[in-house]
Every structure is written in structure tokens, then in C-alpha cells.
Amino acid sequence: xxxxVSLQQVSRHFGxxxxxxxxxxxxxxxxxxxxxxxxxxxxxxxxxVIAGFEQPTAGHIEIFGETAEGVPPYRRNVNTVFQDYxxxxxxxxxDNVAYSLMLRKVDKAERHxxxxxxxxxxxxxxxxxxxxxxxxxxxxxxxxxxxAIVNRPKVLLLDEPLGALDLKLRESMQEELKSLQxxxxxxxxxxxxDQGEALSMADRVAVFSDGKVMQVGTPxxxxxxxxxxxxxxxxxxxxxxxxxxxxxxxxxxxxxSLRPEAIHITPSDGAAMQGRVTARSFMGSTVRxxxxxxxxxxxxxxxxxxxxxxxxxxxxxxxxxxALHLMERET
Amino acid sequence: MIVLDTGAILPRRGGIFGxxxxxxxxxxxxxxxxxxxxxxLWFGIIYLGSLLALLLQSFYSLDEFSGLVVPEFTLSxxxxxxxxxxxxxxxxxxxxxxxVTLASGIxxxxxxxxxxxxxxxxxKALFYLGVMLPLWSSYLVKVYAWKLILAKEGILxxxxxxxxxxxxxxxxxxxxxxxxxxxxxxxxxxxLVFLYIWxxxxxxxxxAALERVPVNLIDASGDLGxxxxxxxxxxIFPLALPGLVAGSIFTFSLTLxxxxxxxxxxxxxxxxxxxxxxxxxxxxxIPLAAAFTVVPIVIMGLYLWMAKRLGAFDAL
Amino acid sequence: xxSETRAPWPLKLASAAGLAFLLVPLLIIFVYAFTTEExxxxxxxxxxxxxxxxxxxxxxDLWSALTLSVQxxxxxxxxxxxxxxxCAAAVSQTQFFGRETISLLVILPIALPGIIxxxxxxxxxxxxxxxxxxxxxxxxxxxxxxxxxxxxAVARFRRTSGxxxxxSMDLGADGFQTFRHVILPNIGTALLAGGMLAFALSFDEVxxxxxxxxxxxxxxxxxxxxxxxxxxxxxxxVVAMVVVLVTTLPMLLxxxxxxxxxxxxxxxx
Numbered sequence: 067x068x069x070x071v072s073l074q075q076v077s078r079h080f081g082x083x084x085x086x087x088x089x090x091x092x093x094x095x096x097x098x099x100x101x102x103x104x105x106x107x108x109x110x111x112x113x114x115v116i117a118g119f120e121q122p123t124a125g126h127i128e129i130f131g132e133t134a135e136g137v138p139p140y141r142r143n144v145n146t147v148f149q150d151y152x153x154x155x156x157x158x159x160x161d162n163v164a165y166s167l168m169l170r171k172v173d174k175a176e177r178h179x180x181x182x183x184x185x186x187x188x189x190x191x192x193x194x195x196x197x198x199x200x201x202x203x204x205x206x207x208x209x210x211x212x213x214a215i216v217n218r219p220k221v222l223l224l225d226e227p228l229g230a231l232d233l234k235l236r237e238s239m240q241e242e243l244k245s246l247q248x249x250x251x252x253x254x255x256x257x258x259x260d261q262g263e264a265l266s267m268a269d270r271v272a273v274f275s276d277g278k279v280m281q282v283g284t285p286x287x288x289x290x291x292x293x294x295x296x297x298x299x300x301x302x303x304x305x306x307x308x309x310x311x312x313x314x315x316x317x318x319x320x321x322x323s324l325r326p327e328a329i330h331i332t333p334s335d336g337a338a339m340q341g342r343v344t345a346r347s348f349m350g351s352t353v354r355x356x357x358x359x360x361x362x363x364x365x366x367x368x369x370x371x372x373x374x375x376x377x378x379x380x381x382x383x384x385x386x387x388x389a390l391h392l393m394e395r396e397t
Numbered sequence: 398m399i400v401l402d403t404g405a406i407l408p409r410r411g412g413i414f415g416x417x418x419x420x421x422x423x424x425x426x427x428x429x430x431x432x433x434x435x436x437x438l439w440f441g442i443i444y445l446g447s448l449l450a451l452l453l454q455s456f457y458s459l460d461e462f463s464g465l466v467v468p469e470f471t472l473s474x475x476x477x478x479x480x481x482x483x484x485x486x487x488x489x490x491x492x493x494x495x496x497v498t499l500a501s502g503i504x505x506x507x508x509x510x511x512x513x514x515x516x517x518x519x520x521k522a523l524f525y526l527g528v529m530l531p532l533w534s535s536y537l538v539k540v541y542a543w544k545l546i547l548a549k550e551g552i553l554x555x556x557x558x559x560x561x562x563x564x565x566x567x568x569x570x571x572x573x574x575x576x577x578x579x580x581x582x583x584x585x586x587x588x589l590v591f592l593y594i595w596x597x598x599x600x601x602x603x604x605a606a607l608e609r610v611p612v613n614l615i616d617a618s619g620d621l622g623x624x625x626x627x628x629x630x631x632x633i634f635p636l637a638l639p640g641l642v643a644g645s646i647f648t649f650s651l652t653l654x655x656x657x658x659x660x661x662x663x664x665x666x667x668x669x670x671x672x673x674x675x676x677x678x679x680x681x682x683i684p685l686a687a688a689f690t691v692v693p694i695v696i697m698g699l700y701l702w703m704a705k706r707l708g709a710f711d712a713l
Numbered sequence: 714x715x716s717e718t719r720a721p722w723p724l725k726l727a728s729a730a731g732l733a734f735l736l737v738p739l740l741i742i743f744v745y746a747f748t749t750e751e752x753x754x755x756x757x758x759x760x761x762x763x764x765x766x767x768x769x770x771x772x773x774d775l776w777s778a779l780t781l782s783v784q785x786x787x788x789x790x791x792x793x794x795x796x797x798x799x800c801a802a803a804v805s806q807t808q809f810f811g812r813e814t815i816s817l818l819v820i821l822p823i824a825l826p827g828i829i830x831x832x833x834x835x836x837x838x839x840x841x842x843x844x845x846x847x848x849x850x851x852x853x854x855x856x857x858x859x860x861x862x863x864x865x866a867v868a869r870f871r872r873t874s875g876x877x878x879x880x881s882m883d884l885g886a887d888g889f890q891t892f893r894h895v896i897l898p899n900i901g902t903a904l905l906a907g908g909m910l911a912f913a914l915s916f917d918e919v920x921x922x923x924x925x926x927x928x929x930x931x932x933x934x935x936x937x938x939x940x941x942x943x944x945x946x947x948x949x950x951v952v953a954m955v956v957v958l959v960t961t962l963p964m965l966l967x968x969x970x971x972x973x974x975x976x977x978x979x980x981x982x
Binding site: 407410414415417418419421422425428429432433435436437439440443444445446447448450451453454466504505507508510511512514515523524525527528529530531532533534535536537538539540541542543544545546548550551552555593596597625647650651653654655656657660661669670673674677683686687690693694697 | 720830913956957961
């Protein structure tokens with residue numbers, strides 16, 4: 067089966083800066099794909115290369131099996147929802163949405179009908195006559211979305227789609243984007259620096275760092291089995307265990323990750339591994355504990371009921387050896 | 398909604414526009430290069446070329462007998478500038494420019510300060526129009542208006558007469574150098590018109606600089622026990638200085654290079670602009686006119702250099 | 714604003730006097746246009762009349778000067794619009810080496826005093842043996858008009874986010890369609906404002922023109938002639954008033970067109 071988007075050894079250099087460095091990615095048709103990473107990690111450049119705003123310095127790109135390098139954005143059946151929405155200020159909402167139809171010379175009545183349909187899909191029926199300047203941030207986002215899906219692109223790119231929205235709006239928009247993607251069946255690729263957003267929305271996630279893809283996998287894989295310190299550190303509140311520590315448990319010298327939920331606290335008497343509580347914060351149903359164990363700092367999330375460990379108490383620390391995930395990569 | 402069953406890559410567009418558009422996308426620098434070419438050629442050939450021609454002419458000389466320009470390199474034309482009669486013209490012009498600049502600074506500051514700090518809404522608009530209308534009104538008409546005001550039978554004399562202050566005006570006009578037969582043929586008249594015409598150029602940058610002074614800085618200074626005068630002198634004035642210097646560059650350079658104002662309102666003693674006009678016109682001495690034109694360029698170069706050395710641009 | 718919201722009275726007085734100094738001379742022009750006095754500038758006017766408007770209307774030399782001025786200003790504005798827009802687009806499109814130099818080059822003809830631009834052109838025409846004509850006037854005017862178009866266009870390009878162009882291309886518009894459907898509508902009013910200011914600038918210019926015009930007489934040159942060798946003073950008064958109106962209206966309109974957000978329209982002068 068051909069990939070929706072296929073990047074093969076794609077690089078984009080700006081002078082000495084390697085914004086993308088030999089990136090390989092295969093994104094399946096109909097997939098909801100997230101590109102996650104800190105700012106400057108190359109995820110946005112990657113999106114722009116797929117859209118055609120940037121040309122790769124080296125490598126090969128295919129969109130649904132067709133070669134895309136050397137093809138300008140207006141000949142790619144790929145549309146983008148911009149981070150700043152980029153709505154045309156001189157056009158009203160309806161004409162913004164109908165812009166691509168106008169370029170395809172669809173007649174006026176028909177393109178307005180299709181634009182209305184697209185607006186209905188993003189729950190903005192009746193807003194057609196307004197100017198972008200009269201809308202709230204959330205509404206502008208929906209217009210940008212409607213404009214990008216109105217002629218059913220093969221791939222929809224979203225640049226930090228929820229970045230500018232407040233928390234409450236963000237949560238409802240996550241749901242809506244998911245259901246929109248399901249009903250349209252279009253491949254969605256979105257860029258984000260928020261690991262929570264990436265993990266909760268995407269079918270698969272690619273984690274970027276320094277222009278390279280560190281790991282690609284389902285949210286569960288990324289969260290539970292990070293392949294590198296960078297991914298473990300960036301994706302979640304995982305414990306990172308140094309090789310010396312790991313060696314004492316598994317006999318193997320490698321960096322390892324350990325989820326805070328996997329750690330259990332027992333009375334210190336007779337425990338195989340002991341630790342000192344360095345911090346304690348109450349989180350409602352759980353308690354988050356800072357622990358100092360065998361020269362390593364850990365944190366654990368334990369049920370609030372029945373855990374009365376206080377700061378400076380000595381406690382027993384217990385976890386299943388399988389919970390310790392050894393990482394393949396050095397960094 | 399119609400589902401358009403097209404491929405992921407749309408076909409190439411035909412025609413020259415399609416091909417050009419693709420080329421511009423592939424080579425963004427090509428587009429910038431093409432856009433820059435016409436203006437750069439225009440300014441490079443017509444403007445810089447003319448400035449070079451000016452420099453070239455200033456190194457030519459005029460054959461006194463035939464009245465023709467001798468296109469050979471010589472410094473003799475520049476040497477003529479140091480003849481007493483010509484050098485007087487230069488000194489007179491620089492003094493006039495300095496006086497006009499100083500006076501515009503003094504008159505402009507309260508207007509700029511008021512507009513920047515106190516004027517709101519309707520008043521702000523009034524200040525804006527008060528500066529912009531004279532700025533954009535016809536230059537010649539403004540000079541003409543002052544001719545009407547300063548003429549012997551004109552408004553200013555009428556005002557003095559009505560107030561029975563004519564002896565005061567006469568006393569002023571009898572002062573050597575700045576006085577004269579009437580205001581419209583005196584240095585004072587020239588000075589007033591220069592001041593009027595260039596004043597907006599001083600107000601605008603000063604106001605812009607003052608608008609950037611944060612209000613809390615002034616409050617902080619007051620808080621620390623400074624008197625309003627100390628606040629002005631140690632906080633507001635230094636921060637407004639870049640604006641005043643920017644304005645002074647305009648007033649100074651524009652005065653150096655004008656010849657119409659002193660021609661219409663002023664005495665018979667020339668300033669640089671008049672000398673340039675007279676030499677290239679009736680005298681037909683283009684080399685000397687060119688050499689005279691180089692003088693304001695050099696003076697402005699020195700002026701900018703000094704302003705830079707005094708740190709006037711640091712705050713910009 | 715802080716605790717001290719009221720201006721001290723000496724400041725009020727000084728700024729009011731300053732404003733009066735700026736505006737009163739313009740008002741005087743309006744009074745003199747109606748005076749009955751023919752020979753001198755006597756104040757107050759002995760009587761008021763409309764007859765000089767009719768006399769001015771009938772003067773053919775005035776009409777030909779006006780026609781020439783309008784022609785020169787129109788062509789100069791057209792050239793300035795093309796060159797200024799191209800320059801602004803290139804400068805705001807990318808970071809490239811020398812954009813500061815370009816900005817300086819464009820501003821120079823108006824920042825340096827008129828005699829320098831005028832005398833430079835005069836020297837060049839003399840060296841290249843180019844006779845004075847309509848086109849030598851236009852050459853000078855277009856050169857110093859570019860800057861007002863450039864300033865207005867650059868300010869607007871800066872406000873028009875770069876992602877608008879990308880959005881248009883993304884939605885299927887090639888470069889030319891993007892220019893027509895997105896760039897032009899967005900910079901249109903700025904170009905209109907810049908064009909009007911350029912027109913006013915050219916319409917009013919006198920110093921450079923005195924060095925680049927031969928026998929042709931633009932309206933300002935006609936005025937200058939009247940100021941130095943007056944023939945019929947009341948006609949000059951009428952023309953002065955009309956010129957004030959013609960040159961300030963574009964500025965007011967340009968201010969209105971660019972009022973939301975751009976720099977002060979006239980500050981390019």
C-alpha cells in the first residue's frame with residue numbers, strides 16, 4: 067500500500083543550520099499523525115517541506131506515490147491550517163472558505179453552497195458574511211479549517227492548531243478535530259510542541275530533535291517505551307535512570323526509563339530497595355513523591371489512600387523489573 | 398460537497414504564466430532580483446549617475462574668455478570657493494542654517510511635548526492637522542503668505558500700527574545686519590520664513606521620540622525627588638534628543654539647500670542656494686555651481702559625523 | 714497617563730502660540746483671494762470680491778501651466794508607483810544583503826536639499842548633452858516621488874503577514890493569481906495613499922524643476938515667476954488659495970486611507 071506521505075532521507079539546510087537532517091517518515095493514508103518536538107527541532111520545517119513552502123536540500127518526497135519535489139504548493143493537493151490562521155483580511159468568511167473554489171473557476175452559487183457546507187462542518191453556519199477581524203480566535207481557527215478542507219485535499223497539514231487557544235477551547239477542539247478527521251477520512255498531519263496533545267489525539271507520533279526524527283510510534287509505544295533519553299524526557303514525566311543504577315537491577319549498563327505509576331511504596335523494614343522521601347505533593351486521588359534511591363532521584367505517583375509517607379521518611383521502593391524499559395539509543 | 402477525485406499532484410499549468418510562476422517558486426531569489434532591477438537601475442543610473450556628474454562638473458572649470466566649460470580635471474573651481482566674496486556666502490548660509498535650526502528646536506519642543514504627552518482625541522487630531530496642513534500645503538504658497546505678512550503695507554506692520562508699537566519695529570529694523578528697509582527684505586524676514594517652512598520637520602521626529610518616553614519613567618523620576626525641571630533636564634530631554642537631532646538634520650540641510658525663500662523674502666546678499674542657481678543659470682558657470690553644491694553635502698557629512706560622535710544616534 | 718494629567722499653563726501657552734504660528738499664515742491666503750486691492754498687499758483688505766476668480770479662469774497661461782503640472786505629476790506618480798512598489802515588495806519579501814542601502818538610496822533624493830538633486834541632474838544633462846524637455850522634468854520628479862510610495866507600501870507589506878501569500882499558494886493560486894487576489898487588494902489603499910502623496914509632491918515641486926525645465930512652465934514655476942515679477946497680484950492670490958486646497962486634500966485623504974495602523978501618512982515628505 068502506498069503511503070500518504072513518504073519522506074526518504076529528506077534534509078533542509080539553511081546555511082550551516084540543519085533544520086531537517088536525513089529524515090525518513092512513512093505516513094499512512096487516513097492516519098492522524100503528530101510531529102512532536104521542542105521549538106527548533108525541525109517539525110515545522112518538515113511540515114513546510116510537505117506543503118511545498120520549503121524545498122528540500124536533499125532527499126525524496128512522495129505524496130500518494132507521486133514525486134513531490136520540484137512541485138510548487140499550488141500544484142499539491144495538500145492544504146494547510148496555519149498557526150496564525152492566515153485568513154485573508156479583505157475577504158469575508160464565506161469568500162475566504164470559497165477561495166480555492168474560486169481559483170478552480172467553480173461558479174459563484176455552487177462555490178458558496180460548498181463553502182456553507184464546509185462552514186457547517188466546523189459549526190460556523192451563518193458566519194459567512196463576517197470579516198475575519200470580527201471573529202474570536204477559536205472562530206478564526208474554524209474558518210481556517212473550513213477553508214482548508216473545502217475541496218477535500220489528500221492531506222491536511224495543521225501547524226500548532228491549538229497553540230493559540232485557551233485551555234477549555236483546546237480540549238473541545240481536540241475532540242472535534244478527531245471526529246472531523248474520522249468523517250472526512252483525510253490524512254491529518256499536525257505539528258505540536260505539547261506532548262499531551264500529541265499523545266491524546268494522534269494515531270502515531272514522530273518525535274523530533276535537532277532536525278532528526280528520534281522515534282516514531284503509537285502514543286503507547288512513545289510513552290511506555292521511549293527509545294532514548296530525549297524522548298523519555300520530552301514526552302512525559304518518566305523517571306530516567308542512569309546506567310549505574312540500571313546495572314544493579316538488570317545487570318545491563320544502559321539508560322532506562324521507569325514510569326512513576328510503576329513504583330510502589332512499602333514499609334522500609336525488610337525492603338530490598340530503600341529510599342528517602344525528598345518531596346511530597348498531594349494531587350487529589352494520588353500523591354506525588356520525590357525519592358532518593360541509591361544515588362538516583364526518582365518520582366513516584368501512588369494512590370493517596372494508605373500512603374502516609376512524609377518528607378525525610380525512609381521507605382521501601384518496589385517495582386517490577388519488566389517495568390524498567392532499557393533504551394536503545396545513547397542520548 | 399462534491400468530492401473531487403484528483404491525484405495528490407495536480408498537472409503542470411500551461412502557458413507562460415504557469416511556467417514563470419513555477420520558476421519563481423523554484424528560485425525565489427530570481428523574483429527578488431527581477432523586482433529590484435528596475436528601481437536599482439533607475440536610481441543607479443539617473444540618481445547616482447547624476448551625483449557623479451555633479452562631482453565631475455565640480456572638477457571642471459570655466460574658460461573666462463570663451464565662457465565654455467573646459468572638461469579637464471582641475472581644483473581651480475574649488476579654489477574659487479575660498480575667494481572672500483564666495484566664502485562669505487558659505488559662512489552666511491551656515492550661520493543662517495544654525496540659527497534656524499536652534500530656533501525650530503525651541504519652538505517645536507513645546508508643541509511636540511504637548512502633542513505627545515497631553516493631547517487626546519480631538520486635540521490630538523488638531524495637533525496632527527496643525528502640523529500636517531502646513532507641511533503639505535504648497536511650499537511657494539507658504540512663502541507667498543509670508544510675503545503678504547511681512548510686506549511694508551502688510552499684516553505685521555498693521556498689527557504694530559494698531560498697537561501703536563511702530564517705533565519699536567523701526568528701532569528693530571535699524572539694527573545693522575538683522576534689520577533692513579522692511580521685514581520682507583531683511584535677514585529677520587528670511588529667518589522667519591525658514592523657521593515657518595521647516596518647523597514641521599522638527600516637530601514630527603521630536604514628537605515621535607517623546608511618544609516613546611515611557612510615562613512611568615517620568616513618574617519614577619518624580620518619585621525619587623526630582624523637581625519637574627530636573628526631571629525635564631535629566632530624563633525627558635536626553636530621551637527626546639534623538640528626535641531633536643533627527644529634526645535638526647532636516648532643518649539644517651534644507652536651509653543649506655534652499656534658494657527660493659531668500660530670493661523672495663530677504664536681502665540682496667546671497668546664500669549658497671542662490672549662488673548655485675545664479676552660477677548655473679545666467680552666469681553659465683556650471684562647474685562653479687557644482688562646486689557650490691558640493692559644499693552643503695560636505696557640511697551635512699560633517700554634521701552627521703559630529704552628531705554620531707556626540708552619541709545622538711545611540712538612543713535610536 | 715499618570716497623576717499629572719493637566720499640562721502646565723506655560724506649556725499650553727507656548728504650544729498654542731506655536732500652532733497659531735503654523736496655521737494663521739495659511740488662513741491669510743484664503744482672505745487675500747477675495748481682496749479688491751490690485752496693486753499692493755494692503756491689510757486689512759479694503760473690500761471683498763469674487764471677480765478675480767473669473768479673471769484667473771480666463772488666463773490661458775495659467776491653464777497651460779496647470780495642464781503641464783498635471784501631466785508631469787501623473788506620469789511621475791505612475792513611474793513612482795511601479796518603482797516604489799517593486800522596491801517595497803523586494804525589500805519586505807526576503808532578507809537580502811544591502812536592503813538598508815536600498816532604503817537609503819530611495820530616501821536620499823528627498824532627504825538631500827532640492828538644489829543637490831536639481832544641480833546633479835542639471836550637471837548630468839549638461840555632460841550627456843540632453844536638451845531640457847517635458848521628460849527631463851519627469852525624470853527628476855519620479856526620482857523623488859518614489860520614496861512616498863515606497864514608505865507607504867513597505868508599512869503595509871510589513872502588516873500583511875507572509876503567511877497570507879503562502880495560504881493563497883497553498884489553496885491553489887500561482888504567483889500571478891496570488892498577486893491579483895491577495896497582494897493587490899491588501900496593499901491597494903496604501904498604494905492609493907502613496908500615489909496621491911506622490912502626486913501632491915510632484916504637483917508642488919519647484920526647486921528641482923527650476924534646474925530641469927527649459928521653456929516649460931509648471932504651475933509652481935508660474936507662481937515663482939509671479940512672486941519675483943508680479944503681473945496681476947489678485948490672480949496670484951486666487952491661484953495660491955486653489956493650490957493650498959489641491960495640495961492638502963490628498964494629504965487628508967491619504968491620512969484617512971491609512972489611519973488604522975500605518976505610519977503617519979505624510980511623514981514621508
